[in-house]
Amino acid sequence: MKRLFAFVFTAFLSTFVLAQDMAPDVLVRTVTEDVLAAVRQDKDIQNGNTQKTIALIQTKVLPYFNFQRMTSLAVGRDWRQATPQQKEMLARQFQELLVRTYSNALSSYRDQTVRYRPFKMNPGETDVLVRTEVLQPGGRPIQLDYSLEKSDKGWKVYDVVVAGVSLVTNYRETFAQEIRAGGIDGLIRSLEAKNKSLAAGKAA
């Protein structure tokens, strides 16, 4: 029993270490296939069980995302005025919003497959774009690209670009507008209100 535990623990550790060392394209491919395999096996997720989908994203996807960086890019130059607490609140609320949106997209997943575009990286590069395509029966392929940045904890995604539309950039104008109207705290309040109404089950 002890030995089994040791084995499982080592296996766990080695995947963890592996994930840290993975090249960005390998990381995107591994995480994508891992998530899709999980969705394919799970009837609850396919039937739109939000809680379960969110849990899946939290365990399998979030470790590879840098939400502080994502949030700082979406907030833009006002980020510098934010206090550390405000930064943390913003990142937490923004993460909740994106996870919920993404979970919705994931539960509408049916027969799509993902094609990984050729990836080249110069040695020493720390900021790359990994390009994939979602193939759907009877439709045009949808471009799905990931921006990754190298950190001391391995490569982390800081933006997702769907059909040329960056998720991060798409919030920039609204965020700037909210900050102009009510300051950083105003933006935090808006995000909180949005997340609350989504959690209550109505799309505001």
Added chain:
Amino acid sequence: MNIDIQRKSALRGWRGVLALAALALLAGCAGTTRAPSDKDPYEGFNRAMFEVHEGIDKAALKPLAKGYDAVVPLPARMGVHNFYENVWDLNRGANALFQGKGEEGMTGFGRLLINSTVGIFGLFDVASELGLDQGEEDFGQTLAVWGVSDGPYVFLPIIGPNTARDLVGWGVDQVFYPLWWDLDDVPLRNSLIALRAVEYRARLLPADKVVEEAALDKYAYIRSAYLQRRHSQIHDGRPPREQDDN
């Protein structure tokens, strides 16, 4: 599908669109490169039009699209979609050529030829299955490649988001879209236009929920997504990576 195509008065019925387009082009030429926040100088007007659009969509377009989705089985919907898209390949091919992309242009015409014959009037997209993929091209992109800047952002009911340049491009593409080339059978032409609108809206249904959930401000969210999408399309899916400002 026997469509009587006569060209003698090809612009009839689209005169309104052209007038609008010409107006938009004039407005567009006045604008040069702007910061993103300045791309929507008529925001008040646009937001009002957006509200009108949302009203029409809620009352008519969306219910129709939902009904279409529910009643027409998937293979038939794909046939309808392929039929319109097949004819669009002519526009895509021509625009690719206008942008100096010879090979892509020929792909467009090749697709049209194959799908119109082997694909039975375009009902089946045989060309894609043969690996003949066509990039998304339109006259707005052609104008961009020719150096016309975006111009102000314009949101119109039913037509949706556009830049002034792309509104002109859209108008020109519609005028040269073979299915609308002065069909003298006006009821048939109008039915074809209506079906296209419903079919188009039905394919956007899955995106509705995502936008509703993701957006703090739906108008701004759609505006930003549209402008980014066009920027990407103009660069054939590979826009230069921008430097972040912090």
